[in-house]
Amino acid sequence: MSGMRKHLGYFRQAMVDMNRFMPFLLWxxxxxxxxxxxxxxxxxxxxxEIFQLAAELDGGNIIIFKRxxxxxxxxxAFPAVCTMLLRAVGLYGEGRKEGTYGWNMYGYARRLRxxxxxxxxxxxxxxxxxxxxxxxLAASRMFSYLLMDVESALVCVSTFFVVGSFxxxxxxxxxxxxxPHLLIDVLNEKRRSGTxxxxxxxxxxxxxxxxxxxxxxxxxxxxxxxxxxxxxxxxVGANVEVVREMEELELKAIRLSAAGVMLKNxxxxxxxxxxxxxxxxxxxxxxxxxxxxxAFGLLQDNLSMLSEYVARFLQSWHHVEEYYDFFRAETEKExxxxxxxxxxxxxLRGVHYRYPGGDRDALDGVxxxxxxxxxxxxVGVNGSGKTTLSKVLTGAYEVCSGxxxxxxxxxxxxxxxxxYRDVSLVPQDFVHYHFSLRENICISDFTRREDEERIRGVVxxxxxxxxxxxxxxxxxxxxxxFGGSELSGGEWQKVAIARGLFRDSGLILLDEPTSALDPLxxxxxxxxxxxxxxxxxxxxxxxxxxxxxxxxxxxVMKAGKVVECGGHEELVRAGGEYARIxxxxxxxx
Ligand code: ADP
Numbered sequence: 001m002s003g004m005r006k007h008l009g010y011f012r013q014a015m016v017d018m019n020r021f022m023p024f025l026l027w028x029x030x031x032x033x034x035x036x037x038x039x040x041x042x043x044x045x046x047x048x049e050i051f052q053l054a055a056e057l058d059g060g061n062i063i064i065f066k067r068x069x070x071x072x073x074x075x076x077a078f079p080a081v082c083t084m085l086l087r088a089v090g091l092y093g094e095g096r097k098e099g100t101y102g103w104n105m106y107g108y109a110r111r112l113r114x115x116x117x118x119x120x121x122x123x124x125x126x127x128x129x130x131x132x133x134x135x136x137l138a139a140s141r142m143f144s145y146l147l148m149d150v151e152s153a154l155v156c157v158s159t160f161f162v163v164g165s166f167x168x169x170x171x172x173x174x175x176x177x178x179x180p181h182l183l184i185d186v187l188n189e190k191r192r193s194g195t196x197x198x199x200x201x202x203x204x205x206x207x208x209x210x211x212x213x214x215x216x217x218x219x220x221x222x223x224x225x226x227x228x229x230x231x232x233x234x235x236v237g238a239n240v241e242v243v244r245e246m247e248e249l250e251l252k253a254i255r256l257s258a259a260g261v262m263l264k265n266x267x268x269x270x271x272x273x274x275x276x277x278x279x280x281x282x283x284x285x286x287x288x289x290x291x292x293x294x295a296f297g298l299l300q301d302n303l304s305m306l307s308e309y310v311a312r313f314l315q316s317w318h319h320v321e322e323y324y325d326f327f328r329a330e331t332e333k334e335x336x337x338x339x340x341x342x343x344x345x346x347x348l349r350g351v352h353y354r355y356p357g358g359d360r361d362a363l364d365g366v367x368x369x370x371x372x373x374x375x376x377x378x379v380g381v382n383g384s385g386k387t388t389l390s391k392v393l394t395g396a397y398e399v400c401s402g403x404x405x406x407x408x409x410x411x412x413x414x415x416x417x418x419x420y421r422d423v424s425l426v427p428q429d430f431v432h433y434h435f436s437l438r439e440n441i442c443i444s445d446f447t448r449r450e451d452e453e454r455i456r457g458v459v460x461x462x463x464x465x466x467x468x469x470x471x472x473x474x475x476x477x478x479x480x481x482f483g484g485s486e487l488s489g490g491e492w493q494k495v496a497i498a499r500g501l502f503r504d505s506g507l508i509l510l511d512e513p514t515s516a517l518d519p520l521x522x523x524x525x526x527x528x529x530x531x532x533x534x535x536x537x538x539x540x541x542x543x544x545x546x547x548x549x550x551x552x553x554x555x556v557m558k559a560g561k562v563v564e565c566g567g568h569e570e571l572v573r574a575g576g577e578y579a580r581i582x583x584x585x586x587x588x589x
Pocket of ligand 1: 118356358362380382384385387388389
């Protein structure tokens, strides 16, 4: 998309969103801005007339004189009344604005291609869009500043005409006082946002380092391992670099602005002198001279406002761009066919997968068949591709070549929303929800949150009955942040498995969900899990082999390839990679 088209597109989108979410604010601001602009320009004209009437006052024109004075009062009071009204409406709109722009993001986050979340650029876009809407209230601010700019610009231009109509000699000084100052401010702001953009990588790093100082786990580790000094050094280094660049930029900006301000003030003095000279020589009436003084004052005020609002507009525009840029990240492709729960098997045929920006395949030609009702365990050392396999299997990541087939139907053509409903994946990096224990379990199928029997079943299967009792029941709040109880790493893992089990899906995947537990507890939980899901298809990913004896099929992965596949006994007898790992770990069981 070309730069201009992109800007116009975003502007249109911002206006459409405002019209949808806050029409009263949009139209109210627009109408009052026009009225304010017109009244401000009328002010010098009225002033000239009033002064002229005052000079020639007699009984006949006293009524006109009074009326003009009332008009002048209205001209002066109207903007203040409008500002108060709009502020009140704005306050009312604020709450709605927060929600509605958030809904845009929520809707998009639901459709975002999951793989895109592996890209630093997309994650950064997420954060920026969030800041743009929650902190900077980008679109509505941009629109307000734009209107203020247009209003001030209109007043400036109309004032030129009014002043020019008195005498053309007054025009050059008026224009010279306004234009350079304005251009300098625009230039400074453009440089500022350009530098911000160039620094975005450095700023991201700075934010990351700063986060380490304010997040629980890194702070704990920093204190116990004693590397606070190292982190500080890194943060200071990154900060100095960013600050130095900004300082250089601001120094240049201050020099330029100072020149602009000097020119503006000089032109004001020169304008007054020229007007005085014209009046003395009879080229201007007294009333016109008084009107000129009002007009020059208006010009000065509006110019200051124009410069300030142009700068603020450009800043808000920068956030508007960041907000709408986020919506350009790729959304998930929905297949054409409805998902039908598989009846025979799920198959991977010659699957290759490489992460965005990666330099080698994480899956390197994987062939695998998982039959309905089978319990499969995937083992292999770290980095062998087990997690990636689970993502590809569930359609979360699209293969680079080869294919994934559910009962022979290519997953690429199947509607993902249906497929996800039939899959339950407990990932390695599951979330500790600071909700109640019940919600932590039932979040995977919220419609059944009152199904006590089902909840009891999963609680028993993962062995957290005592935990539930200790906490005083399922409705106990978890997580310290909201005054709840904190669980141990292993307990959180059990809750995450309970969540995966609670969802009534055809295919259940557990990706190393028991790594924080000791091998024997892990063994107990996984065997309980297998009992509970009799008849369903399951895939357990683990680097421990204890559970493999209970699996229908063991898949051994190495460097992105399936190197062995078969039953436990069969693979032990074969004396290959699996037998080696089993031999090393057998002492644990
Ligand atoms: P495992 O689950 O067996 O530990 P993974 O499937 O997580 O292995 O990783 C397989 C390979 O893919 C590894 O070489 C890893 O470095 C790489 N990888 C994993 N996640 C990403 C990512 N987000 N971006 C780039 N490469 C990744």
